[in-house]
Amino acid sequence: MPGSPARPGGRREHRDAAPPLSHTRRSRMSITAAMPTAKERPRRTRTKRVSHLPAIRLSSLLPSHIDLHDPLKPSLVCRDCGTWVPITGMQSKTQKLVPHHTGRADVAAAIRCRSSNRRIEWDMTIPEWHQALTDAVKEAASRQATTVLPKAFSPATDQTLRARAQRTPAGRLADWNAVLPRVAATDAHRQVAPAGDSPALSRTVPLDKLKITH
Numbered sequence: 232m233p234g235s236p237a238r239p240g241g242r243r244e245h246r247d248a249a250p251p252l253s254h255t256r257r258s259r260m261s262i263t264a265a266m267p268t269a270k271e272r273p274r275r276t277r278t279k280r281v282s283h284l285p286a287i288r289l290s291s292l293l294p295s296h297i298d299l300h301d302p303l304k305p306s307l308v309c310r311d312c313g314t315w316v317p318i319t320g321m322q323s324k325t326q327k328l329v330p331h332h333t334g335r336a337d338v339a340a341a342i343r344c345r346s347s348n349r350r351i352e353w354d355m356t357i358p359e360w361h362q363a364l365t366d367a368v369k370e371a372a373s374r375q376a377t378t379v380l381p382k383a384f385s386p387a388t389d390q391t392l393r394a395r396a397q398r399t400p401a402g403r404l405a406d407w408n409a410v411l412p413r414v415a416a417t418d419a420h421r422q423v424a425p426a427g428d429s430p431a432l433s434r435t436v437p438l439d440k441l442k443i444t445h
């Protein structure tokens with residue numbers, strides 16, 4: 232492979248050259264016989280191989296599972312194996328996850344992840360991702376606050392509140408006007424004091440002080 236930096240052991244070439252059928256055979260072998268461990272993930276690959284699985288849409292992932300801080304070295308959390316995997320081909324036509332094993336390098340067994348070489352669909356710009364990440368962080372922060380958030384309204388209550396919010400000033404005035412006669416009647420009733428009823432235990436009032444003098 233001219234131009235590409237030589238890697239010890241030529242791992243990349245070996246892995247990329249493997250036809251899809253042999254991987255089953257290889258992983259079965261890895262369990263029974265040799266037990267090779269997971270290889271370190273390459274940052275970039277040049278293989279033309281593309282996974283038959285549908286492309287991974289960025290918008291379908293959590294913003295915190297995508298890292299576009301360095302647009303030339305992006306990575307994301309593979310949904311199949313749950314680990315960070317570099318995206319290769321940033322300067323070529325197709326971008327995809329680098330081929331990778333499912334577990335930690337040199338620790339886990341060398342089991343090829345099915346999302347190896349899977350294409351990436353850029354349905355999100357870097358600023359959009361940044362915004363989504365910021366929103367998610369804010370949202371998480373608000374969840375950790377000690378303030379108790381009000382319970383969500385039931386659909387019926389929600390509808391009532393919406394209807395109330397949509398009322399016009401004219402409508403509100405008409406409602407008040409409709410209720411005013413009843414308010415006036417209630418007030419009038421309150422002001423009527425039954426004759427002869429006076430509080431039995433109240434103190435006497437100094438009547439002379441209440442006289443208005445000019």
Ligand SMILES: [Zn+2]
Pocket residue numbers: 309310311312313314316331332333344345346347
């Ligand atoms: Zn994976």
